[in-house]
Amino acid sequence: DIVMTQSPDSLAVSLGERATINCKSSQTVLYSSNNKNFLAWYQQKPGQPPKLLISWASTRESGVPDRFSGSGSGTDFTLTISSLQAEDVAVYYCQQYYDTRKTFGQGTRVEIK
C-alpha cells in the first residue's frame, strides 16, 4: 500500500497568516500517461464528514475559497492556506487515489494562535 505521511501533526497560526501543510507519499502518485498527480486534500470540521477541497494536487473544487491552494508533484505535496480565517479551523487530510487502496495521511490539525 502507498503510505501517506503529513507534517506537521498540528499547527497554530494567527488569523490572516499563512498555514502550510506537507504530505509525502511512499511512492509516486504521478501517472505518467496523463501527467496527473492522483492526490487530494480534504477538510474535516468537528462532527462533519470530510469535504473534498482539492483534487489532482492543485485543482480547487467548486466553491472552495481561493485562499486554499495545492502544489507539488510525484511524492511531495503542499496545501497552503494563504490567509487563515476562523472558519478554516479543522483537520486536513491528504489522500492518494493512484492506487485502488486509497490511503490517507494521518491528518494535520489547524488551530488559531
Next chain:
Amino acid sequence: QVQLVESGGGVVQPGGSLRLSCAASGFTFSTYSMHWVRQAPGKGLEWVAVFSSLGDNKYYIDSVKGRFTISRDNSKNTLFLQMNSLRVEDTALYYCARAGAGAPFDFWGQGTLVTVSS
C-alpha cells in the same frame, strides 16, 4: 441532490457481527465505485474497502480481509458492509463515499457508529 445515508451501526460484543448499509440517491449509483472509510474516536481517516463500478472488483485493507465483505445492490442503489468477527479495534464511525473513475471521494455520508465492546 446527491445523498449517501449510512445505517446499521450499533454496539456489539467482540466476535459479533453487524451489517452496514449505505443508501444512495441523486446520482447514477451503478457508475460509481463505492467505498467504506472509517474513523476511530479522535483518530484519522482509514480507508476500509471498495466495490468497483467495473465488474465485480472488491478490495480491502489487510486488517479486515476475511472478516468484512463489501457488496452492492445496484437495483436498490445500496452499498453494504458485512462485518464479522468484530474486534475492539474496529470501533469507529463508518462512512460510505463515492468516487468516479480515477477520481477522489467527492461525496460522503454522515457515517454510522460501530462500537465493539464487552
